[in-house]
Amino acid sequence: MTKDETKQVVLDIIADIAPDEDISNLKPDVRLRDQMQLDSMDFLDIVMELRKRHGIEVPEADYIHLASLDSCADYLTPKFTALGK
């Protein structure tokens, strides 16, 4: 899976958990929280959906890596690769 594909995975999840947010122009290097109204419940949902849909585990200590789309891609892509995706 490429980093762009990883970003799309995260975007798909955000589209489902926060359908009232416009995600068409998100800047990849800016914190998601600064571009949308996402709270800790929403971040928990991103983590839970990654586990449910893709079998990816994100321990609480690593939530910080989900701050922006770029950091999500850096952190999650190797996890997808490790799963053979």
Next chain:
Amino acid sequence: MQERACSRFRGRVTALTDYRLHAGSCLSRTLNTCTHYDVAIIGAGMAGLAAGIRLAHFGKKVCIFERHNVTGGLNSFYSIDGRKYDVGLHAMTNFVRAGVKGTPLTKLLRQLRIEREEFALCEQKRSRVAFGPQGEVSLTFTNDFAVFESEVARQFPAQMDGFRRLISVIRAYDDVSLGAQPESARAVVRRHVTDPLLEDMLFCPVMYYGSATEHDMEFGQFVIMFKALFLEGFARPLDGVRVILRVLLDKYRQAGGERRMKCGVKKILTRDGRATALLLDDGTEITATHIISTVGAPETERLLVAASAGERTPQYPPGALSYTETITVLDREPAALGWGDDTIVFFNDSEKFTYARSEAQVDTRSGVICMPNNFDFGPDARLPEGLFRCTCLASYDQWVHLPEDRYLAEKARWYAEIQKSAQRFLPPLPSADALTQATVATDMFTPRTITKYTGRLGGAIYGSPQKIRDGRTAIDNLYIAGTDQGFLGIIGAMLSGISMANFHILAAGK
């Protein structure tokens, strides 16, 4: 209502011709296949359903156990003579328009994957707080907070600076924190509002819509309700609470959750500080890794059965506040009686507003009027009949032990008293007997009714005065959600279920 079976048997149930023969037993309905769940939820009210949706969505094997034959708990519904009545819900609080984010309603919609349109919420017209023997001082409010602010400015000009400071404190308060320090709401409000009349007029609606404590509230709870009522607002689906429950049930079912109706939990068996099994009303036992109880903290405590002596749990006091409500069905809209403007009216006739255990059988000095027709349903939609509902504080002790004939006689007597009291705060009727002429049916619930159908001790709709914000109990794998966790109101109850499921089970990775 369709019964649920274990997910792997779904679809087969209807093929079984004889399963209804076993309807008297909790387990036989599910073919005796499920004896262990990841999570068992006690109570199919707002909190239980919301927790169930979250857990089932993320793959937990969940079952909700409900003693009653309908869902909703404290916000349920019933039918008499083909008429549908809501209980509990006057208005859904916390209404915000599309695009407003970060409030309880939006959080809840996201967490439960509900589209705004599914609730089909229609906004209130306007509501009032009316104080004085004939409601002489009246503060109107709508879903636009500026209206309330201008009303306070008009009636209490000298209080405006303090009122604005109070609003800033309320807006800045983190009301969903699970670990906030308790503080007296009266004390905080008095730091900013010095006119006791305005103080009481702010407390009356907030207390009536969710407070389990007499005279005062914990400030965090006051903030939750103040935001829910005044900074956010009132709305309802045309068909009332049933719409909300239908949406929740559909989500729960789609996520694969099970429920067992007419199947209460009689006992929670514990050993060494852990719940080991649930004993159901029909005598069967099931086990669950986690248990979320939404039936109240003192009520849950009474379900606990320790395997060894010496295991004691803290004693949560039952609530002191109970209520009665009259429901009058009219052959015309309230507007035809001159009552077309008010959605909700919070009233009090006395110099001091007393929110406490009623000394009289019913305390008619204060109360809440609700006219469900007076929401803005749009030009083409209206309720089939007019409805006029009045809620007052009532004494549980003076209702619960009455013999049947006395009970019915007292209901009739107090129905008339409550109507008389409430009418003082509404525009005068076109003629003295106009209300009687328009009445086609009446009903009334009392503290006894509440306990009978919800199991709440003392008819205490808002539960114990002692809330458990983090939902923890003396039992490791047993958590409290709903009213006694302390997020108040209908939306609060759902958020409570969500929060407890998230905090104790999903985020904990259990």
